[in-house]
Amino acid sequence: MQNQMLLRQEAINAAKNSNWSEAISINQEIIEHYGNDLEAMNRLGLAFLKNGQENEAKKVFKQVIELDKSNIIANKHIEKIKNKEASIDIVFDQNNDFIEEPGKSKIVTLHRLTGKDQLKKLKVGQACFLQLKNRYISIIDEASKHIGALPEDISFRLSRLIGNGNEYRCIIYKVNDKQCLIQIKETFRSKKNEQVVSFPSKAQANIVLPDDFILEEDIPFEVTGEEEDEEDLELAMEKINKKEV
Numbered sequence: 409m410q411n412q413m414l415l416r417q418e419a420i421n422a423a424k425n426s427n428w429s430e431a432i433s434i435n436q437e438i439i440e441h442y443g444n445d446l447e448a449m450n451r452l453g454l455a456f457l458k459n460g461q462e463n464e465a466k467k468v469f470k471q472v473i474e475l476d477k478s479n480i481i482a483n484k485h486i487e488k489i490k491n492k493e494a495s496i497d498i499v500f501d502q503n504n505d506f507i508e509e510p511g512k513s514k515i516v517t518l519h520r521l522t523g524k525d526q527l528k529k530l531k532v533g534q535a536c537f538l539q540l541k542n543r544y545i546s547i548i549d550e551a552s553k554h555i556g557a558l559p560e561d562i563s564f565r566l567s568r569l570i571g572n573g574n575e576y577r578c579i580i581y582k583v584n585d586k587q588c589l590i591q592i593k594e595t596f597r598s599k600k601n602e603q604v605v606s607f608p609s610k611a612q613a614n615i616v617l618p619d620d621f622i623l624e625e626d627i628p629f630e631v632t633g634e635e636e637d638e639e640d641l642e643l644a645m646e647k648i649n650k651k652e653v
Contacts, residue, residue, distance in 0.1 A: 594607075
């Protein structure tokens with residue numbers, strides 16, 4: 409019998425290659441030998457769905473929900489089965505928990521989206537990456553292709569935090585041919601940022617940021633029209649003064 413991590417990787421590879429019969433077999437082996445592995449159960453449910461075995465899939469997802477009522481993946485698939493919607497592809501990763509941690513993670517709707525063809529290739533749970541541009545943060549895939557851009561206020565804040573040493577990871581949270589939502593999570597907070605929350609709540613929005621956090625030069629700001637740079641800078645500084653960032 410292979411170890412659990414090796415079987416897990418084989419199950420993921422089978423799913424990536426759309427080898428659903430093999431994916432079913434491997435995930436069943438994981439569950440048989442290692443008990444109620446929710447990740448393996450969700451993979452099994454998806455494999456059943458993709459293999460045209462909807463009833464079996466429904467049973468597995470219901471078992472997951474019995475063990476974890478708030479399980480996002482299982483609940484989404486049950487809802488889609490109920491509404492007779494096509495199942496979505498999901499990249500399963502033990503780090504992709506989709507759990508919101510106040511101040512440390514945030515679900516963000518992207519702007520400046522890529523084309524529909526590329527959006528259709530994206531999968532829920534897929535890793536994506538932050539790429540700092542001159543005036544905004546672009547979200548790119550593993551091939552460095554643009555997916556979308558962060559809203560201007562989040563671009564500004566994260567650019568400063570990253571510049572001061574913070575680290576983040578992001579994954580695709582929801583995607584279709586019209587929109588893409590990602591989850592951004594703080595994975596490391598630098599000493600310089602130790603008093604600064606990555607994603608403040610409304611109650612925290614009025615906290616004054618450290619002097620070395622707010623700088624005037626190179627303010628990342630998403631250009632949505634053809635306004636002059638001076639007007640963009642003035643609007644950005646007005647937001648800072650109102651402590652909206």
